[in-house]
Amino acid sequence: MAAAAARSGFRRMFSISAFAPPKPPAPRPQADPSPNLFVSGLSKRTSTEGLRDAFAKFGEVVHARVVTDRVSGCSKGFGFVSSLMGGLFLRNMLNPDHRPRKQR
Numbered sequence: 001m002a003a004a005a006a007r008s009g010f011r012r013m014f015s016i017s018a019f020a021p022p023k024p025p026a027p028r029p030q031a032d033p034s035p036n037l038f039v040s041g042l043s044k045r046t047s048t049e050g051l052r053d054a055f056a057k058f059g060e061v062v063h064a065r066v067v068t069d070r071v072s073g074c075s076k077g078f079g080f081v082s083s084l085m086g087g088l089f090l091r092n093m094l095n096p097d098h099r100p101r102k103q104r
Helices: 002-013 048-056 087-094
Strands: 036-040 061-068 075-083
Touching (some): 048 061, 048 075
Antiparallel strands (some): 036 075
């Protein structure tokens, strides 16, 4: 009798009918493209002006910054570039047939 009770309890514990699969998560809303770009792989000799000049051919650069070491003052190899154009700035960089657009 104890064995029968143990079997029925075991069946209840692993029963599929008691299991309800989790609901699928709601899709996240699409985020707006950020006007800020993270740039990595920079040389230790890269300056903020050099970074600004390199990205200026793809669109108007609002702000460029190379992150430097506090003690040595050398570049840490990454930086940030901001543009008013947002996603268009990135699209211009990735487009091999890039033609600079005239500012209106």
